[in-house]
Each structure stands twice: as C-alpha cells, then as structure tokens.
Amino acid sequence: MTGIKKSLWTVLSIMLVAALALAGCGSNGSNAGSGKGAGTGTNSDGRNNAEEPAKQETITMMTTGWWTTAAPEEYGKKIEEATGVKVNFVLAPTNPDDMVAKKTTILSSGDDTVDILFTNDELITAFSRAGYLEPLQNDVMTPEVAGQFSEQYLKDIATYEGQIYSVPSFLEVLALWVNQELFNKAGLKPPTNQDEFLAAAKALTKDGVYGYGGSWEKSYVFNEIGTFINLFGGDYFDWTNPKTQQALQFLYDMANKDKVTPLAQLADIYDPMIQKFIDGKYGMIYMYSGAIPTFEKAGKFGPGKLEMVPIPTFETDDMFMASWHYVLSKASKKKEASKKVLQYLASKEGQLAYSELSSRLPARLDIINDPNFKGVGVDYIRGYIANSTLRGRPLVPQTMEFVNGIGSIFQKYVSDENDLSKTVELAQKEIERLAKR
Numbered sequence: 001m002t003g004i005k006k007s008l009w010t011v012l013s014i015m016l017v018a019a020l021a022l023a024g025c026g027s028n029g030s031n032a033g034s035g036k037g038a039g040t041g042t043n044s045d046g047r048n049n050a051e052e053p054a055k056q057e058t059i060t061m062m063t064t065g066w067w068t069t070a071a072p073e074e075y076g077k078k079i080e081e082a083t084g085v086k087v088n089f090v091l092a093p094t095n096p097d098d099m100v101a102k103k104t105t106i107l108s109s110g111d112d113t114v115d116i117l118f119t120n121d122e123l124i125t126a127f128s129r130a131g132y133l134e135p136l137q138n139d140v141m142t143p144e145v146a147g148q149f150s151e152q153y154l155k156d157i158a159t160y161e162g163q164i165y166s167v168p169s170f171l172e173v174l175a176l177w178v179n180q181e182l183f184n185k186a187g188l189k190p191p192t193n194q195d196e197f198l199a200a201a202k203a204l205t206k207d208g209v210y211g212y213g214g215s216w217e218k219s220y221v222f223n224e225i226g227t228f229i230n231l232f233g234g235d236y237f238d239w240t241n242p243k244t245q246q247a248l249q250f251l252y253d254m255a256n257k258d259k260v261t262p263l264a265q266l267a268d269i270y271d272p273m274i275q276k277f278i279d280g281k282y283g284m285i286y287m288y289s290g291a292i293p294t295f296e297k298a299g300k301f302g303p304g305k306l307e308m309v310p311i312p313t314f315e316t317d318d319m320f321m322a323s324w325h326y327v328l329s330k331a332s333k334k335k336e337a338s339k340k341v342l343q344y345l346a347s348k349e350g351q352l353a354y355s356e357l358s359s360r361l362p363a364r365l366d367i368i369n370d371p372n373f374k375g376v377g378v379d380y381i382r383g384y385i386a387n388s389t390l391r392g393r394p395l396v397p398q399t400m401e402f403v404n405g406i407g408s409i410f411q412k413y414v415s416d417e418n419d420l421s422k423t424v425e426l427a428q429k430e431i432e433r434l435a436k437r
Helices: 003-014 072-083 096-108 121-130 151-158 180-185 194-204 221-231 242-256 263-267 270-278 289-297 335-346 348-358 378-387 399-414 420-434
Strands: 058-063 086-091 116-120 172-179 210-213 282-288 306-309 319-322 324-328
Touching: 058 096, 058 335, 072 086, 072 335, 072 348, 096 116, 096 121, 116 121, 116 335, 121 151, 121 324, 121 399, 172 180, 172 289, 172 378, 180 194, 194 210, 194 242, 194 282, 210 270, 221 242, 221 282, 221 319, 221 399, 242 399, 242 420, 263 399, 270 282, 270 289, 282 289, 306 378, 324 335, 335 348, 399 420
Parallel strands: 058 086, 058 116, 210 282
Antiparallel strands: 116 324, 172 282, 172 306, 172 319
16 A cells, blocks of 8 residues: 555544534633743833743643533633643534544644644544654653553553553543442342342343343444453454353343343433433443433432442453543644643643543542542542453544444344354454454
C-alpha cells in the first residue's frame, strides 16, 4: 500500500468511529486575563514608560457541551490561576459523527489552531495509532503522576508502543447494579460468584420481572460481551479461547435456556434498559456508574434501592473503566504552554477542580481513596477499586465498524441463526480483519 493510500485509509477509518453522545449543554468562550512583566524604558518622546504587561500565553482547547456543568470560562479561570496560561475554549459539534469528523480533520491536516482536545476512549485508540498526538509520559504523565491512575487502564487505552498519549479526566466503572428491593423480597443477597448470580437471576424471574436485563442492540452489546468474557477469564480478541466461548454460552443460556433475560432486549440501547431497571422490571444489570444521577433523579439510588455491588467472581472480577481524555495535538505550536495546562489537569488540584465543576468522580485513584473526598457514589467505587482490576475496553482504530460487526454476529447467535461454532468462526474473521491490522 502506498504512503498516500495508507494515510487516506487511516483518516477514513478514524472517521468511521462514532462517539457516544452524552446529552447536555455548554457554552463557548474565553476567560480574560493578563500578566504583568517588569521592564522600564524610554518612549519616543523622551518620557519613561511604566511597566508593560507581559504577553500572556494563550492556548485553545476543543471540548464538548456536557464537559462540565459550569461554563468553560469558570474552569478556564482555575487553570489560568494555577498555570498563568489562558485557555480559549471551542466546542466540538454535538452530533457524534460530526464531532469525529471535525477532530479527525483538525489532527490529520496538521491544523495548529487547536492545541488540546477533549476526547473519548475510542478516539484515543484511533488518534494515537495514526501518529496525530504528542506523547506525554516524559513531562506530564511521568511515572510519579501516572502511578496515581489505574495502571491497567492507562496500559489498555492511553498507551501505545510504550508512550502515554492522554490525561484521563474522570472515572466511570461498568458496575453490577442490583434492585435491592427485589432482592430483599426474595430473601436474596447480591451474588458473589457465578452460581449465585444465576440462582438469583432465576429466583427473581417471575411476574413480568427478569432476573437480568441488558442492552443487546448491536452497537451496545459490546460492553456486556466484554464484561462476561472478562468474568470467565477469556480474551475478546480470541473467540477460539474456550473461556471466551464459555462466556458466550452463558449469555446464550440466560436468554434461551434459563430465560432469565429477554430476547426483546436485542433492540434496546441503554435508555430503555435503565428505565426498565428503574421501573422494577429487572433484578440486575451491568451499567456504568455514570448512571447514578439518573437513578438519583428518579429517587431510586441508594441503600435498599438501586445499588452498585461488588463484581461477582466467576474466574476473575476484572471490570471495564471508561473516561474522556485531554490530548495534545502533535501539530500544536504551543506545546510548552499546553503541557503546563496538562500538568495541572493531571494534578490532584486540577482533578479536584474538574470534579467540583462537573460532578464526576476524578480519574486519580489517590483522590478516590482519600477518606476526606465525598463525591457522590465514591464509597461504591472504592469497593470496586479495592477488589477488582480496572481495565480499558478492547478497542481498535475502526471502533464502530468492529463494535457493530461483533454485535451483529452475537445477535445472530442468541437468535439461533448461527450456532456457537459458526459464531466463533465469523467473529474471528472480523477480529483478524480489523483488530490485527
């Protein structure tokens, strides 16, 4: 493949990545400010001049509308106070496809008008492999700083060929949630292993309630497939692995043999799954901790209601973590000033500032584990961190093509269009085609 064709293929592949849109609003603006520099001299008319303001360093950050519940200027003020660098914020398009296209165009064209971009796990995977980002491990994500984040997550998502390319901003875990009211009525405790998980699902399945609920729409089931493959100790990129196949068989049996989860959820994304859980139609679901505000708003979050519980240990208790990240464009001509800002964003102070303005839990584990930190839901997350390994999702540069392809193959399997052997064959071909390029 020629260099031109290869570059074109890379750009087109990245533009296929669809980012998950989060509803919200934001505003675009900048924070005024100036610095003073010492200096005297003589004007052309012979008068001594006063001290002249030093030229302030200014960088541009592209972010999203839901990035913080406060106006970007409020966060910009905190950044400026800490670093002396002024940040001009520009908003990325709200439509996921347009957002991906915009960021890809900026980075692939060498556009130096944007220095730092705020982006998700999927695009980190794509952009780092395309060579669009500046490595950060030497002066931002140093060993001392990186050691305060999840080591495995940084390895899975932020690192490529030994280089760290991003600063995670917040932490969400894909947790097991239980409807404690249903568990209490059935005289059950949250499951701690595979047998207890299935037993609880069976006991709760009655009177229009399913013991387990999911979102098995082809572009969403990716997370659940990966969760159960983790639990069984399998490998998402190797469907010939017997443990991976055990996970697939378990999901199939829940729907078709044990009938503790409905096949109708093949059409469900997160929203209907969450609503059914709130309405008491599901006993257990796997969902990100970012759902806490939704459950709180419904008056359902907390002890005795809808709760996160420790991941049951099948063979492992690994779990997925997700975040959005700050990355530095390789084309930036303001790398020194940008790295000052990134150092602050990776610091304890910077992470706390973002947490306060966004109501999200910080990505730094030293903050999460600090008993004086009182973020909403943090006690649940501490339990997860103490007892589980936080992993990044198995992503490839052509993320949505991969996600949709595997999702479609899984749907045909649980719908009895293909048996397990055929499913493994088809999935492995898709993996070889996309994940191992």
